[in-house]
Every structure is written in C-alpha cells, then in structure tokens.
Amino acid sequence: MIKSCSVDKPANILDVVNQKLFIELNTAHDEYIKCCNYYEWYYSIAKRVNPKSYFEIGVRLGYSMGVVISASPNMEYVEGWDNESYTPNSIQMAEKNIRDTVITDKITLNLLHKDSQLEKTPPSGFFDLVHIDGDHRPEGVYHDICLVMGCCRICMIDDYYNTDTAKGINKFIKDHSAIIKNSTTIDTVRGMCVLEF
Numbered sequence: 001m002i003k004s005c006s007v008d009k010p011a012n013i014l015d016v017v018n019q020k021l022f023i024e025l026n027t028a029h030d031e032y033i034k035c036c037n038y039y040e041w042y043y044s045i046a047k048r049v050n051p052k053s054y055f056e057i058g059v060r061l062g063y064s065m066g067v068v069i070s071a072s073p074n075m076e077y078v079e080g081w082d083n084e085s086y087t088p089n090s091i092q093m094a095e096k097n098i099r100d101t102v103i104t105d106k107i108t109l110n111l112l113h114k115d116s117q118l119e120k121t122p123p124s125g126f127f128d129l130v131h132i133d134g135d136h137r138p139e140g141v142y143h144d145i146c147l148v149m150g151c152c153r154i155c156m157i158d159d160y161y162n163t164d165t166a167k168g169i170n171k172f173i174k175d176h177s178a179i180i181k182n183s184t185t186i187d188t189v190r191g192m193c194v195l196e197f
Ligand SMILES: C[S@@+](CC[C@H](N)C(=O)[O-])C[C@H]1O[C@@H](n2cnc3c(N)ncnc32)[C@H](O)[C@@H]1O
Pocket: 057, 058, 059, 060, 061, 062, 063, 064, 065, 081, 082, 083, 084, 085, 086, 087, 090, 114, 115, 116, 117, 133, 134, 135, 136
C-alpha cells in the first residue's frame, strides 16, 4: 500500500496545504518546508491511508500533524504528545496553529504535554495512522514503536537517515518481524520508515 503512495505526492506542500500552517516559513525551517521532499510524503501517505484516527509523538508546532489533517477528509480523532523539550509552550502553539489553519468541525483534537518515554501504555483506541518523531535515540524510538505497535495499522517513523534512529527502528523490525506485514523506507530529506502491522 505505502509503496504506491508516491502517486499522490504533491510537487510542493505549499500548493496543497494552507501556507499559514507553517508559521516559520521563510526562516531556517525552509530546509524542510520548501525542500519538496519532506512534508509532501506525509501528505501522500495520509491521502493513501485516508485515516479516521491519527496519533503523533513529537508534535512541536504541528506541521506534520497539520499536513496529515489536510490530506485526510475523513479524519475524526487526532491525538498528539510532546514533552516540549525543543520549543517551550509548543503544545499550546501547535493547538492554536492547527485550529487556526486546518481543523474541521468533525475533528476532535487532543494535544497533551507528555514525555512518551515515561508512558507504559498508548492512548486508548485504535489509530489508522501513527507518526513517531519524538525521541530520536535508539532506545527512545524503539520504546515509542513498542508503545504503539498494538494500537495502529500504519506507523511512520521520521529520521531513518540518522544512524541512532535507524538503529532503534532496525532493532524493532528484527525483534518484531512476526507482527510486521511490511516495512518500507522512503527517501525523504531525513529518511522515513513506514511499518504496516
Ligand atoms: C523534530 S520535532 C517534531 C516535528 C514535527 N513532527 C513536525 O514535523 O512538524 C521533535 C519533537 O519531539 C519532542 N520530543 C522529544 N522527545 C520527546 C519525548 N520523550 N516525548 C514527547 N515528545 C518528545 C520535541 O519536544 C519536539 O517538539
């Protein structure tokens, strides 16, 4: 399923998502926002999966979350966790940002200040799509995938080209091969691994 998602990939995320979502446009963050090989993949995967429910670890200001919401016309529930270690007050900023730019009345948005590494159980419910982009250390990413493996269908993990993150992802794949239906690597600017359970 994910292998074929490139057909839905927009040439430029700014053509398909409300540009006001990216409140740091025209700053150093253009490295991702304008590279045409990063948020475009989140958009295309969400288009292909068409999720009703989405969970993200590592929300920061809500860019990847807003992109997924924009590509998901049937979305009903979105939950996100962040320990706000990168940007103080980022949960509140992300909530305002998403509500101002991409949310629809149909969507329940639940953004929480949480350190995923301290959590032993995932959010309640089942998620059609998950995105892990929080703690990028091997043990951090391994923990986060373990947390969600029983409660999601498809899990995107960012930063596969970071050797630390790849170590955690590859260990997870090796240890849990029996429950992984498919794993795909996508050549985004940071590398992405997509697991299908
Ligand atoms: C790379 S940023 C996420 C960017 C976001 N996904 C996007 O593309 O717009 C990583 C985020 O993970 C958060 N983070 C780091 N470690 C975490 C942890 N243990 N639990 C929750 N969030 C964490 C950071 O505060 C930061 O906001």
